[in-house]
Amino acid sequence: MRTISLLIFPGNGRSIKQIGPGTTLASFAEANGVSNRQLCLNGETVAKSRWNDLDLFAYEGRVEI
Numbered sequence: 001m002r003t004i005s006l007l008i009f010p011g012n013g014r015s016i017k018q019i020g021p022g023t024t025l026a027s028f029a030e031a032n033g034v035s036n037r038q039l040c041l042n043g044e045t046v047a048k049s050r051w052n053d054l055d056l057f058a059y060e061g062r063v064e065i
Contacts, residue, residue, distance in 0.1 A: 002057055002063075003016055004056060004062075005062075005063070005065070006065050008034065019056055025046060025051040025054040025056060026052045041054070
């Protein structure tokens with residue numbers, strides 16, 4: 001398991017989430033009800049076309065969405 005931060009603005013603000021191996025940005029967004037939002041990974045906007053390719057569990061360093 002790995003811990004990441006999910007920040008929702010406007011909305012609930014920051015929450016801590018646990019993810020497992022193989023968690024993509026697409027699957028994370030679906031599981032957390034944010035598929036309809038623009039997503040940023042560590043401050044950088046990620047195109048929706050890349051969500052399936054981005055493995056959050058394997059991502060190096062801290063992860064803030």
